Amino acid sequence: MRVAFVGKGGAGKSSIAGTFARLLARRGERVLAIDSDPMPGLAFSLGVDRSDAGIPDVAIEECVIDGRNTFRLRSGLSAEEAVLRYADVGPDGVLLLQLGKARGVRGENAGSHQAFQHVVEGVPDHGWSIVGDLPAGTRQPFFGWGRFARTVVVVVEPTPASLLSGRRLARLAGMPSAPRLVAVASKTRGLGDAELVRDGTGLPVIGTVPFDTSVSDGDREGAALLDQTPKAPAVAAIDELVSTLINEEEQP
Ligand SMILES: Nc1ncnc2c1ncn2[C@@H]1O[C@H](COP(=O)(O)OP(=O)(O)OP(=O)(O)O)[C@@H](O)[C@H]1O
Numbered sequence: 001m002r003v004a005f006v007g008k009g010g011a012g013k014s015s016i017a018g019t020f021a022r023l024l025a026r027r028g029e030r031v032l033a034i035d036s037d038p039m040p041g042l043a044f045s046l047g048v049d050r051s052d053a054g055i056p057d058v059a060i061e062e063c064v065i066d067g068r069n070t071f072r073l074r075s076g077l078s079a080e081e082a083v084l085r086y087a088d089v090g091p092d093g094v095l096l097l098q099l100g101k102a103r104g105v106r107g108e109n110a111g112s113h114q115a116f117q118h119v120v121e122g123v124p125d126h127g128w129s130i131v132g133d134l135p136a137g138t139r140q141p142f143f144g145w146g147r148f149a150r151t152v153v154v155v156v157e158p159t160p161a162s163l164l165s166g167r168r169l170a171r172l173a174g175m176p177s178a179p180r181l182v183a184v185a186s187k188t189r190g191l192g193d194a195e196l197v198r199d200g201t202g203l204p205v206i207g208t209v210p211f212d213t214s215v216s217d218g219d220r221e222g223a224a225l226l227d228q229t230p231k232a233p234a235v236a237a238i239d240e241l242v243s244t245l246i247n248e249e250e251q252p
Pocket residue numbers: 007008009010011012013014015016037041135136186187188209210211212213215216217219234
């Protein structure tokens with residue numbers, strides 16, 4: 001499975017992605033969780049001690065591609081080896097690779113960011129699932145860090161601002177190079193909220209995560225939802241989302 005969570009700031013992307021990655025791993029998948037947000041959040045929802053390190057300089061070399069100076073993984077180092085060497089091992093065996101915090105005013109860690117992209121796109125399909133937590137914004141799912149994804153899940157709250165963001169992303173989904181785009185209704189408080197998200201974005205809603213104070217309580221404590229409140233309604237909803245996406249991938 002290759003899934004990326006996108007959407008408006010604060011919609012619930014990191015909360016869902018972290019729990020989703022662990023629940024997927026519990027079903028026997030080898031999961032690489034990637035945080036491509038320079039303002040990281042996935043480590044907390046996974047329950048991994050933050051390192052924020054990104055790909056280190058020793059793993060990167062400068063090169064010229066199409067006449068342009070750029071960076072790639074050092075020759076001889078495969079994407080899979082880079083993951084095994086530099087990702088943090090989290091609960092349930094989930095591996096976490098982070099983009100790394102921004103250094104300097106601009107460009108100082110361009111090499112590390114390029115290498116991160118090469119790793120994410122170079123991890124073999126067979127034997128690996130990738131769960132991505134993408135930064136808020138509209139270009140990312142299609143042109144940037146989200147290129148690895150086969151399914152892009154737009155996390156949408158039933159609020160006018162969040163619906164508007166979802167609608168913008170849905171419009172981009174019409175482009176030929178775009179991956180499959182679906183929505184999850186987040187922080188729902190009633191049965192009508194999923195319909196609101198469907199009608200407001202025009203996207204199929206494949207899951208619903210209820211408003212659940214266990215999520216924000218876990219955030220306050222700095223604890224993963226799955227460790228702090230394993231029986232929370234939000235956990236059950238995210239587990240259902242895992243089942244849905246697994247079943248969809250099995251369709252021809
Ligand atoms: N289902 C939920 N019920 C209640 N609160 C939630 C739920 N999901 C997320 N939250 C709260 O909403 C806030 C934002 O959540 P989260 O960090 O997961 O969103 P995000 O989309 O990753 O945000 P950002 O764009 O800043 O990365 C947090 O305070 C979190 O506790």
